[in-house]
Amino acid sequence: MSSSTTPAPLRVGVIGAGRVGAVLAAALRDAGHEVVAAAGESDASRGRIDALLPGTPVRKPSAVARASDLLLLTVPDDMLPNVVTMLAASGALREGQYVAHTSGRHGLAVLGPATALGVRPMALHPAMTFTGTAVDLPRLDGCVFGVTAGDAEREVAARLVADLGGRPMWVPEERRSLYHAGLAHGANHLVTLVSEAMELLSASGADDPAATLRPLLQAALDNALEQGDSALTGPIVRGDVETVRAHLAEVTANAPDTLPSYVALGRATLDRVVTDGRVLPIRAAKIRRVLDAAVAPAALRAPR
Incomplete structure (x- = not known):
């Protein structure tokens, strides 16, 4: 985000350092954002953090959420509702914080418990298959992202997609599964x-x-x-x-x-x-x- 009309670089946290999360966080870091923490429990996730996000602290999900201006939730679809509920109940989320998930199926409704706290929700789904390695980074160039966001978040969502090298496809909430x-x-x-x-x-x-x-x-x-x-x-x-x-x-x-x-x-x-x-x-x-x-x-x- 080098333009004077764009916001300052964001402090990014990622929960779920799987094939998608680690790659997107690495791409955002390459675009000038600061990746402040990541959560990943498996050996594979920790290996991806070491390889793609070297030096990034590995923290519990609630600590990652507290440290970030932009929280990426890159967990499996079926886990997403529970993760959002847990984070909202823990007090780790705050008003004005951006929370974006990468589920293709879900839109903004799944972030309801977070939105109720004043969080600014977004759904950013890359229409791409991932290996979870550096091979994926150039593949993001020109990648379409299925984006669902409210009017207040639309500009920021578009800028994040641009930072990732992609282009947005605006998907209505009710058409996410389709x-x-x-x-x-x-x-x-x-x-x-x-x-x-x-x-x-x-x-x-x-x-x-x-x-x-x-x-x-x-x-x-x-x-x-x-x-x-x-x-x-x-x-x-x-x-x-x-x-x-x-x-x-x-x-x-x-x-x-x-x-x-x-x-x-x-x-x-x-x-x-x-x-x-x-x-x-x-x-x-x-x-x-x-x-x-x-x-x-x-x-x-x-x-x-």
Whole structure:
């Protein structure tokens, strides 16, 4: 915050020095803020503090809160309500203090016990996956943060996101879970999908499944982000019933754990290309029967 119109550097405390908390605190320190204390109980958390925030005192959560002008709560979603309640009851929070959590799901309501004490609440969720190492710091450049803040905190929230190298996406309180679901479905389920694809390639004899997939996946991702459904290719889009049938037989025989997701995504793909007219309903019905038969109980699959 070097501009004369921006506030002085803040004293930052972080509770939950996990993969996200330690990295964000390190980025804020690089931007000129002072990280005064961190709370982390596990060996992994303490290791991240040593690596990313060297010299930062490790304190109990209430002590971290008392020492900070900006308190980052980077604990798991399900722990957040209890942490906020505990801090509010302990007297560690004060009027005018900024308290920001990094949960994608939660908005400002979860900070209610703190807000009742005069705390200035913010939700700052980075739309990024983290390793908890210095590798993450340059990845924050251009990262979108899902931000929920009141009018009085909006300017400060935007400045903090800018200090982190990101840009804000303003998310209404009532849309936080939907926003987070979109990210989780795209990123977390992508990891599952890619892992299953590598298992299938490995079963086919590929000695380096990742290298085989990388250029294809990178092109597919770029095309999907630019073109949406128009980027879809493959046997379902072409209406190749027998190719889909052959896939399902091989998946069932060699990697049955991947069959449910193959079928589920096949059905979803089919729905999308029927809607836009690329596959005629009669052809789609044949593909759907093949997909349904692959996961039907054995008694229903048996010939009669």
